[in-house]
Amino acid sequence: MAARNTARKRAFQILFESDQRGADVLTVLADWVRHARSDTRQPPVSEYTMELVEGYAEHAARIDELIAQYAVGWTLDRMPVVDRNILRLGAYELIWVDGTPDAVVLDEMVQLAKEFSTDESPSFVNGLLGRLKELKPTLRRG
Secondary structure, eight states, rough: HHHHHHOOOOOOOOHHHHHHOOOOOHHHHHHHHHHHOTTSOOOOOOHHHHEEEEEEEEHHHHHHHHHHHTTTTTTTSSSSSSHHHHHHHHHHHHHHHHHHHHHHHHHHHHHHHHHHSSSTTHHHHHHHHHHHHHHHHOOOOO
16 A cells, blocks of 8 residues: 555645645646646656545645634644644545544554654644544534
């Protein structure tokens, strides 16, 4: 499943770039795809990366609403940018992607937090996504 791991990491990077630039996430995705096609040094953007980014974009408002609702002590805009985007990706895959086991999603997002964020971030990401996992049957609207 190394390909899925890489796809998640690239989807996270696209969400992060979109957030940092204040750009539409689908525009950033298109930029990445175009760049990969025109520069042989850039790896192609996988189908799964595109599915994750496009799926997140479709449910972005609901995902931000859920993160804001369940992130105890944090508002979305005060949350570290890395954590916010790992949570966005994780929430999308956890709630709307049926083919991936919940435990895999949580583990992958915790690994991203370990690699890209602070020492406290893995437990924060695990705790919030764990709460969404518990509530998953009631969260899928929108």
